[in-house]
Amino acid sequence: xxxxxxxxxxxxxxxxxxxxxxxxxxxxxxxxxxxxxxxxxxxxxxxxxxxxxxxxxxxxxxxxxxxxxxxxxxxxxxxxxxxxxxxxxxxxxxxxxxxxxxxxxxxxxxxxxxxxxxxxxxxxxxxxxxxxxxxxxxxxxxxxxxxxxxxxxxxxxxxxxxxxxxxxxxxxxxxxxxxxxxxxxxxxxxxxxxxxxxxxxxxxxxxxxxxxxxxxxxxxxxxxxxxxxxxxxxxxxxxxxxxxxxxxxxxxxxxxxxxxxxxxxxxxxxxxxxxxxxxxxxxxxxxxxxxxxxxxxxxxxxxxxxxxxxxxxxxxxxxxxxxxxxxxxxxxxxxxxxxxxxxxxxxxxxxxxxxxxxxxxxxxxxxxxxxxxxxxxxxxxxxxxxxxxxxxxxxxxxxxxxxxxxxxxxxxxxxxxxxxxxxxxxxxxxxxxxxxxxxxxxxxxxxxxxxxxxxxxxxxxxxxxxxxxxxxxxxxxxxxxxxxxxxxxxxxxxxxxxxxxxxxxxxxxxxxxxxxxxxxxxxxxxxxxxxxxxxxxxxxxxxxxxxxxxx
Numbered sequence: 001x002x003x004x005x006x007x008x009x010x011x012x013x014x015x016x017x018x019x020x021x022x023x024x025x026x027x028x029x030x031x032x033x034x035x036x037x038x039x040x041x042x043x044x045x046x047x048x049x050x051x052x053x054x055x056x057x058x059x060x061x062x063x064x065x066x067x068x069x070x071x072x073x074x075x076x077x078x079x080x081x082x083x084x085x086x087x088x089x090x091x092x093x094x095x096x097x098x099x100x101x102x103x104x105x106x107x108x109x110x111x112x113x114x115x116x117x118x119x120x121x122x123x124x125x126x127x128x129x130x131x132x133x134x135x136x137x138x139x140x141x142x143x144x145x146x147x148x149x150x151x152x153x154x155x156x157x158x159x160x161x162x163x164x165x166x167x168x169x170x171x172x173x174x175x176x177x178x179x180x181x182x183x184x185x186x187x188x189x190x191x192x193x194x195x196x197x198x199x200x201x202x203x204x205x206x207x208x209x210x211x212x213x214x215x216x217x218x219x220x221x222x223x224x225x226x227x228x229x230x231x232x233x234x235x236x237x238x239x240x241x242x243x244x245x246x247x248x249x250x251x252x253x254x255x256x257x258x259x260x261x262x263x264x265x266x267x268x269x270x271x272x273x274x275x276x277x278x279x280x281x282x283x284x285x286x287x288x289x290x291x292x293x294x295x296x297x298x299x300x301x302x303x304x305x306x307x308x309x310x311x312x313x314x315x316x317x318x319x320x321x322x323x324x325x326x327x328x329x330x331x332x333x334x335x336x337x338x339x340x341x342x343x344x345x346x347x348x349x350x351x352x353x354x355x356x357x358x359x360x361x362x363x364x365x366x367x368x369x370x371x372x373x374x375x376x377x378x379x380x381x382x383x384x385x386x387x388x389x390x391x392x393x394x395x396x397x398x399x400x401x402x403x404x405x406x407x408x409x410x411x412x413x414x415x416x417x418x419x420x421x422x423x424x425x426x427x428x429x430x431x432x433x434x435x436x437x438x439x440x441x442x443x444x445x446x447x448x449x450x451x452x453x454x455x456x457x458x459x460x461x462x463x464x465x466x467x468x469x470x471x472x473x474x475x476x477x478x479x480x481x482x483x484x485x486x487x488x489x490x491x492x493x494x495x496x497x498x499x500x501x502x503x504x505x506x507x508x509x510x511x512x513x514x515x516x517x518x519x520x521x522x523x524x525x526x527x528x529x530x531x532x533x534x535x536x537x538x539x540x541x542x543x544x545x546x547x548x549x550x551x
Contacts, residue, residue, distance in 0.1 A: 378437025
């Protein structure tokens, strides 16, 4: 039971207390009214800062492509006087860009574009709707004025010519450029070169020296990814934004412990109803990822276990990319045993081919007696049934080996269809750094020193100089003819198909790269010098390839 609390209340005492308080307040009022403020105050009018766009041509909204430069020059006045120089008024400026959309799944990142009154900066943000804002701050009182414009950024990377290079400013790292002109993309009138795309999008270049760039067209709906392979990793980036979507481990069901890529490629002709494979040679082991082309599907399959080697030695950085996908699952080259090896479709064992009849075969694919230096696919029985062209070495000798892996079967006795002597006919061939084969004419290009040579292999004539660099300090590092393996190639959807050659050079003294584009005569291989494109590349180019586009 709680105790009962009692209070003693005296009404008379309360009344006396209230009366005393009122009396004290009454007598204090005259004293307060006699107080004099002796403070010394310096009052001044507030500064007037105005951001004015009248007559500047500034629009309320902009629609630009990513990496375009945005130029905005608003007028700023301080107490009625126009501010032109930084010391005309105590003002600071900050331009920023941030997403105009908020909520789940949107980016909250705010990027600073500049600290001057006039903005002239490339817009690096990926495609989307943004606000670009200027904040002008008065340093005397901290009062800020704001100005905004809406900016819609579109991606420009749905097609073009990819250039994969080792960074000149960061040796041992790789990056990607995209060439965007009427020769490399349909229905285009602009001429642009976007460089260091990977770092600008993902914050840093790719570790390692470049090996290969490749757009694996698993889908016909432009939602593929581009594979970028270096000697330290393999990454996948989105076609449209070049954002990394796959790290090395994402390519595998179970990633290998050692990351040591030496080759990245494709197997199969890319037909919608056919089976194709993504190919990786890592740590001298062969991985394939079989997939079906589809109208809209994304990449769902992964590399599985490596092929059983069965005594295979060191593998060349190469695979036959366009063989009959039902006859072969993969074809690679064993440098140690100087032989081609294959695995049947959906099989895991690397095998020897059947016995070769050297009476009819130009060479024995099981025992070539040569090293494979580099290769490319080119003209064969038909346009979509090409042969493989390989620069081979036997000591100091150089030969061009041609194999039919497209329509043959592993049991065919004459897979080697050509072997052409190059040592006596091809100047500087021992110094060759790159090879490109035509898919419509009987010729190949090879690059050596500052020259590109044209070799019409079935003519019996010596190779001729097709092109020479503007300066002797430039060395040719990569030559590629515009072509592609996919159905879009057969359908004529690829621009400049078989008619365009890209030549990349490197100047060691200046630590700079360069890219040259020429039209070619598809029958003879001669270059048309009347018109061309050229671009500065900030690195040493290792590989180039067309970036798939349905447009």
